[in-house]
Amino acid sequence: MKTQKAIYQSSLPSNTRNKLVLRRTRKRFNPKIFINRTIETTAIVSLLFTGFTGAGAMGCWGMEIAMSSRNWQHQKNICLGMMLVSFSGFLGSALIGASFSIQRDKF
Template sequence: MRTRQTIQSASTKIVLRRRTRRRFNPRIFIDRTLETAAIVSLLTTGLSGVGAMACWGMEIVEMNANPNIIISGWQYQKNICLGGMLVSFSAFLGSALVGAGFSIHQDKF
């Protein structure tokens, strides 16, 4: 929000600008925070899924290479990636639900 004031003299024109200070709007801050959390959690879910698939593939390769190994380290890594997927996807669902609740509250349905 900017306002302009113009002062004219005989031969010159001076434009004075006065800037108004922006006010902190907590609703916009909350909306942007929830949007960022949703995007980051979706990206984390995707990357954890790719990691889990890679660990699953390496586990299969390791089992085919040496059948004497019963439990390999790739199974633990796969479980960690699957747990990360579960947590980040639940964070996405939570942030989407809270964001939808705020938008419904703003529209006053």
């Protein structure tokens, strides 16, 4: 996204003095915005991953009941473990985001 700023300069020669001068300005890197967006993205991705692994665990649980196989029990435990890790990632990123917002608001 490019932004342009209109500037009237009186130091220009008289024949170009009434013309509008467009000058490009560069966006500066803001680490606070970068950190906030990273935390927000981490929270969203970890919630999505939690949902997908939860659905996978439910499917493996159904297959374990239908087939009475130890392989499906192992797969179910793997999905439940991944679900636990991704949900704890969501909770951690939400906690960090909340602490940054409290620190910014100066409570």
